[in-house]
Amino acid sequence: MSGLADVVVVGGGIAGSSLATVLARDGYQVVVLERQTSYRDKVRGEALACWGVAELLQLDLEKPLLDAGGCYATRAVAYDEVIDPTQAEAVAAPLDQILRSVPGVLVVGHPEACEALTQAAAAAGATVVRGVGDVDIQPGDAPMVRYEHDDVLHELRCRLVVAADGRMSTVRRQLGIELHQTTPRTIAGGMLVDDLRSWPARQLSIGTEGDLLYFVFPRANGRARLYLLHDIAQKGRFTGPDRQAKFQSAFGFRCIPGSEMFGAARPAGPCAFYPMNDSWTDQPFAPGVVLIGDAAGWNDPIIGQGLAIALRDARIVTDVVRSGSDWSAAAFAGYGEERRERMRRLQVAARVITDIVATFTPAGAARRRAYNAVWQTDPVLGGPRLAPQVGPENVPADSFTQSTIDRILALA
Numbered sequence: 447m448s449g450l451a452d453v454v455v456v457g458g459g460i461a462g463s464s465l466a467t468v469l470a471r472d473g474y475q476v477v478v479l480e481r482q483t484s485y486r487d488k489v490r491g492e493a494l495a496c497w498g499v500a501e502l503l504q505l506d507l508e509k510p511l512l513d514a515g516g517c518y519a520t521r522a523v524a525y526d527e528v529i530d531p532t533q534a535e536a537v538a539a540p541l542d543q544i545l546r547s548v549p550g551v552l553v554v555g556h557p558e559a560c561e562a563l564t565q566a567a568a569a570a571g572a573t574v575v576r577g578v579g580d581v582d583i584q585p586g587d588a589p590m591v592r593y594e595h596d597d598v599l600h601e602l603r604c605r606l607v608v609a610a611d612g613r614m615s616t617v618r619r620q621l622g623i624e625l626h627q628t629t630p631r632t633i634a635g636g637m638l639v640d641d642l643r644s645w646p647a648r649q650l651s652i653g654t655e656g657d658l659l660y661f662v663f664p665r666a667n668g669r670a671r672l673y674l675l676h677d678i679a680q681k682g683r684f685t686g687p688d689r690q691a692k693f694q695s696a697f698g699f700r701c702i703p704g705s706e707m708f709g710a711a712r713p714a715g716p717c718a719f720y721p722m723n724d725s726w727t728d729q730p731f732a733p734g735v736v737l738i739g740d741a742a743g744w745n746d747p748i749i750g751q752g753l754a755i756a757l758r759d760a761r762i763v764t765d766v767v768r769s770g771s772d773w774s775a776a777a778f779a780g781y782g783e784e785r786r787e788r789m790r791r792l793q794v795a796a797r798v799i800t801d802i803v804a805t806f807t808p809a810g811a812a813r814r815r816a817y818n819a820v821w822q823t824d825p826v827l828g829g830p831r832l833a834p835q836v837g838p839e840n841v842p843a844d845s846f847t848q849s850t851i852d853r854i855l856a857l858a
């Protein structure tokens with residue numbers, strides 16, 4: 447069967463469904479091709495950083511995520527082995543005051559968010575096809591997309607293909623766009639839990655104790671996403687049939703008051719671990735095709751930027767599409783340049799933050815204590831710590847130079 451569209455979006459995740467909703471609202475004929483028939487918990491991004499919330503508001507997509515159960519964390523408490531818990535609470539970061547008009551960090555389930563955004567795209571007029579296979583792209587001035595659905599082969603001619611098909615992007619591979627990757631230094635895993643009723647609903651926490659870094663991202667009604675991160679050398683630490691129990695028991699941190707609550711919580715999803723690294727593409731576009739979100743390269747999730755990156759990509763690409771009739775590869779050059787610098791800065795931030803929070807030695811703890819004492823008063827040294835919330839473009843460029851990195855790493 448064959449058809450026509452203005453834009454074909456491959457991948458109905460965060461990036462693809464956001465972009466599809468915005469363009470469909472503008473009246474473009476948009477088709478979203480999604481491989482899954484329903485979204486499942488793959489232990490993925492669920493905390494949208496403040497600068498990502500600003501993007502969400504600009505795209506007018508906050509409502510679907512709030513309706514999907516998203517809620518704002520307004521306070522970050524860094525319970526950590528280097529600080530007394532009472533002191534950690536006294537210096538909690540007010541997440542609702544980081545950026546004007548941004549109510550905090552938005553915490554939302556990843557499958558729920560994908561479902562809500564896909565439904566928003568359909569409600570805005572996009573055609574959403576779930577359960578597609580064998581997507582094949584022919585790039586060019588009038589690109590062609592072939593795919594299989596319900597054992598029938600389909601062909602769509604369009605003006606632009608948006609590849610939003612995630613980390614393992616088949617479109618990226620078909621176009622021969624090289625993906626550069628850094629070597630993982632850490633492994634992170636997470637699990638959704640219920641019955642965490644005594645945890646303050648609007649408080650997220652991140653900190654280090656012993657040989658683990660932890661994250662607590664709470665949602666409504668006693669549900670929370672918990673993450674643990676350890677050195678790559680400990681690969682396999684949380685494997686086996688009792689991995690959930692091992693995971694929960696490891697959460698009994700002395701630095702978190704009442705941490706026995708984590709052991710008593712009820713698992714509400716899989717417990718999965720992934721190596722953490724950065725990746726990038728030199729040019730996330732080709733004639734008739736543009737890559738967005740993880741498909742174009744991802745940031746190390748240790749600083750939780752993937753959702754914000756996906757939304758910024760969606761916004762910039764929709765701006766190009768809306769701004770005129772030139773959808774040629776040259777029209778996306780500005781997007782490529784902005785993304786390159788954005789990802790470079792975030793890569794530096796992730797590297798520095800990994801050194802600060804995931805060097806599991808006494809010297810690492812001493813450096814963390816020393817960095818905690820300076821990052822809020824020195825805007826350059828504080829850049830790698832601030833960029834993940836205020837946005838990488840909103841901190842001094844000097845924060846990302848080798849000499850700044852050296853100064854931070856020399857702290858003791």
Ligand SMILES: Cc1cc2nc3c(=O)[nH]c(=O)nc-3n(C[C@H](O)[C@H](O)[C@H](O)COP(=O)(O)OP(=O)(O)OC[C@H]3O[C@@H](n4cnc5c(N)ncnc54)[C@H](O)[C@@H]3O)c2cc1C
Binds near residue numbers: 495635636751
């Ligand atoms: C452990 C971990 C924790 C993370 N935590 C955070 C966090 O707290 N905050 C944050 O901001 N980010 C976090 N991230 C990153 C975040 O999850 C991703 O960056 C974000 O989901 C990227 O969105 P996307 O739309 O590009 O890709 P995805 O959300 O992966 O969506 C891609 C979509 O494409 C579909 N697809 C794939 N192949 C095809 C195909 N061939 N045809 C059709 N459809 C296809 C998939 O089914 C999927 O629906 C985390 C990542 C990991 C691994």
